[in-house]
Amino acid sequence: MFFHHVRPLLLCAPLLLATAFPSLASTMPETFVPKDPEQTLLKVNPRDDAAWQSLREDRQTLLEQPDDLSLALDLARRAIEQGRRQDDPRFFGYAEGALSHWWDMNEPPLQVRVLRATIFQYRHRFDAAMRDLDTVIERDPNHAQARLTRAIIHTVQARYQAALEDCARLSRLGLRITALTCSATPASLTGSAGRAFELLSQIPQQGVDDNTLVWALTVRAEIAERLGRADTEDQYRQALKVASERPDRYLANAFADWLLDQGRPDEVLTLLADFADSDGSLLRLALAQKQRLDQGLEAASAPLEEHKSELRARFAAERERGGAVHHREAAMFQLHLENAPGEALWMARDNFRNQREPLDARILLESALAAEAPGQALPAVRWMRGHGVTDVRLEPLVARIEASAVTDPAMATDGDRP
Amino acid sequence: MMLKRPLAAPSLAWLLLLACLVSLPAQAHKPSDSYLQLTVDGASLEGRWDLALRDLHEMLDLDQDGDGRIRWQEVKASESRIFTRLRRSLQVTGDGANCSLSPHQMALSEHSDGLYAAVSLQGECPAAPQSLEVSYDFLFEIDPSHRGLFYLEFGGVHSSIFSPDRNRVEVTGGVAGSGALFVRYLREGAWHIWAGLDHLLFLLCLLLPAVLRREQGHWIPAPSGRRAFWDITKIITAFTLAHALSLTAASLDWLQLPSRWVEATVAGTIVFAAINNLTPLVRERLWMLGFGFGLIHGAGYASVLSGLGLPDSALVLALLGFNLGVEGGQILIAAAFMPLAFLARRQAWYRHGVVVPGSVLAALLGLVWLLSRVFDLRLEGLF
Numbered sequence: 081m082f083f084h085h086v087r088p089l090l091l092c093a094p095l096l097l098a099t100a101f102p103s104l105a106s107t108m109p110e111t112f113v114p115k116d117p118e119q120t121l122l123k124v125n126p127r128d129d130a131a132w133q134s135l136r137e138d139r140q141t142l143l144e145q146p147d148d149l150s151l152a153l154d155l156a157r158r159a160i161e162q163g164r165r166q167d168d169p170r171f172f173g174y175a176e177g178a179l180s181h182w183w184d185m186n187e188p189p190l191q192v193r194v195l196r197a198t199i200f201q202y203r204h205r206f207d208a209a210m211r212d213l214d215t216v217i218e219r220d221p222n223h224a225q226a227r228l229t230r231a232i233i234h235t236v237q238a239r240y241q242a243a244l245e246d247c248a249r250l251s252r253l254g255l256r257i258t259a260l261t262c263s264a265t266p267a268s269l270t271g272s273a274g275r276a277f278e279l280l281s282q283i284p285q286q287g288v289d290d291n292t293l294v295w296a297l298t299v300r301a302e303i304a305e306r307l308g309r310a311d312t313e314d315q316y317r318q319a320l321k322v323a324s325e326r327p328d329r330y331l332a333n334a335f336a337d338w339l340l341d342q343g344r345p346d347e348v349l350t351l352l353a354d355f356a357d358s359d360g361s362l363l364r365l366a367l368a369q370k371q372r373l374d375q376g377l378e379a380a381s382a383p384l385e386e387h388k389s390e391l392r393a394r395f396a397a398e399r400e401r402g403g404a405v406h407h408r409e410a411a412m413f414q415l416h417l418e419n420a421p422g423e424a425l426w427m428a429r430d431n432f433r434n435q436r437e438p439l440d441a442r443i444l445l446e447s448a449l450a451a452e453a454p455g456q457a458l459p460a461v462r463w464m465r466g467h468g469v470t471d472v473r474l475e476p477l478v479a480r481i482e483a484s485a486v487t488d489p490a491m492a493t494d495g496d497r498p
Numbered sequence: 499m500m501l502k503r504p505l506a507a508p509s510l511a512w513l514l515l516l517a518c519l520v521s522l523p524a525q526a527h528k529p530s531d532s533y534l535q536l537t538v539d540g541a542s543l544e545g546r547w548d549l550a551l552r553d554l555h556e557m558l559d560l561d562q563d564g565d566g567r568i569r570w571q572e573v574k575a576s577e578s579r580i581f582t583r584l585r586r587s588l589q590v591t592g593d594g595a596n597c598s599l600s601p602h603q604m605a606l607s608e609h610s611d612g613l614y615a616a617v618s619l620q621g622e623c624p625a626a627p628q629s630l631e632v633s634y635d636f637l638f639e640i641d642p643s644h645r646g647l648f649y650l651e652f653g654g655v656h657s658s659i660f661s662p663d664r665n666r667v668e669v670t671g672g673v674a675g676s677g678a679l680f681v682r683y684l685r686e687g688a689w690h691i692w693a694g695l696d697h698l699l700f701l702l703c704l705l706l707p708a709v710l711r712r713e714q715g716h717w718i719p720a721p722s723g724r725r726a727f728w729d730i731t732k733i734i735t736a737f738t739l740a741h742a743l744s745l746t747a748a749s750l751d752w753l754q755l756p757s758r759w760v761e762a763t764v765a766g767t768i769v770f771a772a773i774n775n776l777t778p779l780v781r782e783r784l785w786m787l788g789f790g791f792g793l794i795h796g797a798g799y800a801s802v803l804s805g806l807g808l809p810d811s812a813l814v815l816a817l818l819g820f821n822l823g824v825e826g827g828q829i830l831i832a833a834a835f836m837p838l839a840f841l842a843r844r845q846a847w848y849r850h851g852v853v854v855p856g857s858v859l860a861a862l863l864g865l866v867w868l869l870s871r872v873f874d875l876r877l878e879g880l881f
Contacts, residue, residue: 108535108546111605111616117571121606121613122551127564136559143639168527170552173641180642357527393610394526401531401645402659 135159139178146181149189153179156195163202167329167358172199190216194226204406204434206233224253231262238436238463240266257283261296268303269438271468277303294323298331305338306438308472312338329355336364337439341473345371359394362387363409366417388417407431411443421450432459438471445477454484526611530644532636533609534588534660536619538652543590543599543621548607548614553637553644554580570606573615577604584617587636592627629670634660680819687823690799691831696764696867697795701828703771703860704733704788705835706853709843717853719843726840729784734832736785740792741799742821748800749817760797762871767791768864775857799824 114121125132138155142148155178163171176199182188183196193212200209210233216226227246234243243266251259260279268276280300285293297319304312316335323331332355336348345368352368355361366387372380395410407427415424424447432444441460448457461478463469530553536545554560555568558579562572573580581601590597599621607616623630630652637644646660650669658667691697708730710717720726747753771791774780780787799820842848 108533108548109607109609111546111607113605114570117574118569120567120569121573122555122568124552124555124561124566124568126566127561129566139640166527169529169643170527170641173530173643176642177638177640180639183642359526359528362526390526390610394528397528397531397610400647401529403529 131158139174142178149182149191152181153191153195160195160198160202165326165329167355167360169202172202175199190220190223194223194229197226197229201229201233206237206434209233221249222253224250224255224258227253228258228262231266235266235269236435236437238269238467240270240467257288257292257296261292261299264296264299264303268306269467269469271470273303273307273470277307277309290322290325294319294328294331297322298328298334301331302334305334306471306473327354329358329361333360333364336361336368340364340367340371343371343375345369345375359391359406359409362391362394363413363417366391367412370417391417408435408440408443411447415443415447415450421447425451425453425456429456429459436463438469438474441469441471442474442477445474445481449477449480454481457481528611530637530641531609531647532644533614533647533649534634535649536590536632536651538592538623538627538630538650541592541623541626543597543619543623545599545619545621547584547588547601547617547619548609549584549617549636550609550611551613551615553641554615556640557637558583573606574604580604580615580617584636587634588619589633590621590623591631592623592625593629594631595624597621597623597627597630629668631666631668633666635665638662638665680815683816683819684823684826687799687820687825688827688830689823691824691827696761696768696864697798698831699860699863700764700768700771700791700795701737701831702835703768703775703857704737704784705730705832705839706856707775708733709836709839710849710853717849720840723840726843727836730832730836732785733788734828737788737792737795738825738828740789741796741824744793744796745799745821745824746796746817748797753797755797757798758871760794762868763794764798765864765867765871767794769861769868772857772861772864775853776861 127133135155135158138151142151142155145151156175159171159175159178163169163175175195176183179188179192179195182192185192188196193216197209197212197216200206200212210230213226213230213233216223217230220226227249231243231246231250234240234246244263247259247262247266250262253259260283264276264280267273277300280296280303283293283296288296297315301312301315301319304315309315316331316338319328319331320335332351336351339345339348339351348364348368352361352365356365366384369380369384369387373384391413395413408431411424411427411431414420414427418424424443428440428444428447432440441463444460445457448454448460458481460474461481464471464474464478530550532550532553533548534545535547536543551560551568551573554573554576558576560568560572560576562575581604584601585599588599590599599619601617602620603618605616605618607614630650632648632650634646634648636646642662644661648658648660648667650656650658652669656667656669658664660667691701707717709720709726711720744753748755770779771787774787839848842852
């Protein structure tokens with residue numbers, strides 16, 4: 081800040097300030113006024129969209145009568161469903177808003193607890209979600225939604241036995257297909273992948289509601305992929321077909337990962353074209369463009385850079401608001417797109433403490449290898465060997481990690497140390 | 499303090515954005531944030547508040563024709579409703595008294611998740627506040643996960659995040675900020691005297707023989723302490739006044755001297771003062787010598803001050819602080835040195851073992867500095 085050597089430059093004080101306070105500058109982009117007043121700035125639900133209209137009206141009613149429990153629960157459920165379908169955190173905010181009368185209570189009604197847990201789960205605040213779910217199940221052991229949500233969190237955090245117990249309870253409640261799908265993932269990750277695949281294949285295609293069916297078919301495709309089955313693509317396509325009415329982002333992202341592994345980036349572009357608004361899909365679109373560029377397609381370079389800078393801005397915005405960046409996606413971004421294995425490894429390790437799905441293990445193994453710090457991937461190796469995880473994508477990575485065990489002293493001691 | 503970014507020629511990003519808009523508005527999914535920036539300048543407030551069009555629509559239904567597309571003219575037509583809502587959502591008090599703060603213009607800006615209304619704010623407090631309290635309540639009733647990212651320029655830059663649990667911040671920035679600024683420059687000035695070996699050495703050269711008198715080519719102890727004290731006070735005061743003058747002039751760019759030559763001349767003053775102790779060149783009116791050399795040293799301090807950077811808003815305060823700091827540092831040194839020297843003045847070792855060798859050493863050191871600065875030499879390991 082050699083202000084007085086550069087006094088003439090003070091004419092450009094705003095510019096200087098922008099350099100002096102990067103955080104200020106980054107929050108305030110240039111302003112502009114559109115030349116054409118007819119220009120569309122934002123697409124929203126049209127007024128004749130009945131669902132949106134009733135959501136609005138109900139919200140207004142609730143604002144006037146904030147302790148109307150049944151209206152609040154109904155509104156929150158609808159918001160959560162919208163938020164899930166569009167992978168849009170704002171709707172989870174609206175759900176929280178609908179429950180605000182009870183949100184901070186120590187003893188809210190059980191239904192509120194279940195929805196609160198669902199919102200925490202979406203925000204990856206698993207501990208808070210578990211506290212609510214444990215309480216609900218303690219008071220009402222047959223609460224199906226609580227059991228299912230808890231089973232999913234147990235699975236994400238690699239407590240497979242506990243997950244299987246919750247799923248089994250669903251079966252006793254008569255929710256056979258839900259129970260079967262619920263237990264398929266934990267079973268497949270504890271040495272019974274083949275059996276889980278068989279059981280899922282016995283689910284009838286008729287007489288099951290679409291949401292449940294899409295979920296079951298997605299889980300089956302994922303297991304096929306981990307088993308390295310030749311029919312993996314068919315499995316995914318079958319699920320996509322059932323989901324064609326109501327596109328499912330989770331499914332699309334999972335299939336995109338498989339396509340990327342096969343070196344088929346062009347198909348990813350069409351598959352995810354409508355989903356670029358969520359970070360997870362945008363990341364995969366960027367990975368696809370990178371693959372195309374690596375395959376020699378120069379035209380991919382511009383969209384790649386565009387996606388990268390948008391992802392960078394989104395991660396930065398999330399950090400700025402003090403939110404929890406989803407470290408799995410952030411780590412994948414750092415490793416595959418920013419070529420920063422050290423940064424990626426740090427995030428992947430942090431992420432693996434909170435969630436332990438195969439993809440979480442994969443990014444940890446990959447970044448540890450890229451950063452030449454194989455010892456740092458020990459938690460993933462232990463998870464894999466300890467549970468008997470079947471996953472053809474992870475096997476070669478783990479083998480490489482174990483092969484370098486001799487050279488990395490961290491492997492000999494405790495790789496879990498920060 | 500300038501919130502408006504320069505209105506440059508349409509940038510590439512701008513054009514890209516336009517291209518995007520023609521096809522489909524980019525709208526990413528992220529939690530809801532608004533960006534609020536305020537600057538306090540005396541009693542007046544100025545700012546900008548960026549709010550997602552999507553959030554404004556959620557609150558106020560901007561889609562007037564209900565066709566599922568929000569156009570700029572629809573946003574403009576909703577301006578007064580938006581402004582009314584914003585006025586209700588933001589309260590500012592300065593030292594407990596309400597300040598006005600009103601939206602007065604609206605444009606657009608692009609953030610990572612799409613287009614925002616960029617609203618400029620203007621307001622006024624009853625008096626220049628010492629502390630400012632800002633209460634924020636936008637969208638929370640609909641979306642408690644909304645956050646207001648707040649940047650405030652008030653003395654320094656403060657930032658905080660508004661949430662339903664923390665929808666009010668209090669920032670003390672005005673006078674206390676100036677106080678902190680003053681103390682910082684005061685400390686820098688005092689520290690500079692200790693750390694700036696050349697200035698310290700010059701001062702010691704002036705002080706060494708101050709407890710002695712020269713008579714017929716010999717040093718004799720000064721007969722009276724009061725006389726010695728008075729002499730020294732005169733020298734130091736003249737030196738201080740002079741360097742305050744030239745430091746101020748140089749800092750305000752009234753006086754521009756090449757720093758290398760200033761530094762070289764500073765070294766020259768040391769050589770001169772040291773030789774003057776050994777073989778008298780100037781004996782009478784040493785304060786005049788102090789004054790002249792003070793001018794040179796002040797120009798030297800200015801380069802230190804420029805390294806710190808001078809805040810435009812509190813220029814006088816910073817200069818005053820720095821000058822007082824320099825002076826305080828000098829007085830401390832003199833106060834520590836003089837009593838010892840005065841007690842030792844009758845001892846032969848003081849004259850022959852301290853004043854003479856000390857001055858020789860200072861002269862040599864000054865000469866080395868002088869040469870290295872004049873010829874721009876790097877004497878590695880020396881200094």
